[in-house]
Amino acid sequence: MTIYDRTHELANELKNTAEVLEYRNSYKKIQENEKNKELVDKFRKIQFEAYNEQIEKGDISQETKEKMQNLGAILSANIDVSNYIQAESKFAVLWEDIIKILHDSVGLDLTLKNDNQ
Template sequence: MNVYDKAHELARALKSAPEVIEYKAASEKINSNENNKRMVDDFRKKQFELYSQQLKGIEPSKEQIESINNLFNIINLNSEVRNYLEAEMRFSRLWEDILKILGDAVDIDFGADLMK
């Protein structure tokens, strides 16, 4: 068994995986609409700010949590953005699972737990 052949086989399987196909299609839709792209980018920025604070041991304020929850509720009303975020979540889950399988096979932690 050639490891490289198996890696190429995995790559081909990923190209046809529903999670990958749906995520790519949703990404193209989001990137083709400047308003939707800005909405997602703003949401990501706020998520990252909260996450960064938490990593520093700083608890987010009630206002910050309410703000991001409100923003999530607003963007969730936009079906294209909602579909994108759902497709992204399914793809992320697939990717984490693959990293865990590979890490377990060689007994190395690739840090997949950090992405959760």
Template sequence: MNIYDKAHELARELKNSEEFQEYKKLNAEVMQNEKHKEMIEDFRAKVIDFQLKNYGKDDQNPEELEKIQTLQNALMMNSEISKFLIAELRFSQMFEDINKIIVESIKLDE
């Protein structure tokens, strides 16, 4: 089996994982509600904007960070959005862990 076959196998495993299936299901549910969709997209845009503004800086704007945290807390009070965001976090964490394993395994200095 070549490396590309293994990559496709990993992709299938990710797609069939419990974490992805739950995330996919909840994404479909939450995005059907236009208000929820708008709230999530607004939150994501604000987080990305904050990250871009603060990339590489030692001191982040505490007021902006507090606004994002307040918005996140408000979103988490909605049970549907909360379930979705938790599922998204679980899948993202799994994906990040897999990426870390791959990157660490191919370090050139070892």
């Protein structure tokens, strides 16, 4: 069996995991509702803004923190959006674990180093 065959086996296993099924189902619910799509898009923009501030300035501005808190309250009250964000987070953990296992198998440090660290 080749590495490609095994990769296809992994892909077949992955698509049937609880994390992927939950993520896929919650994604479909978001796509069916324009308001929910807008909320998720707004959440992404604020997330990206906070990430950029953290990278560029070393800290997140009070204004961005307040935006995140205000939107967080709205998101947590919306069950479909809240479930989607939780499902996405669970999938991200699974995906990061898989990538780490693959990176470790290569036996090289494949991470990008930041000179500021």
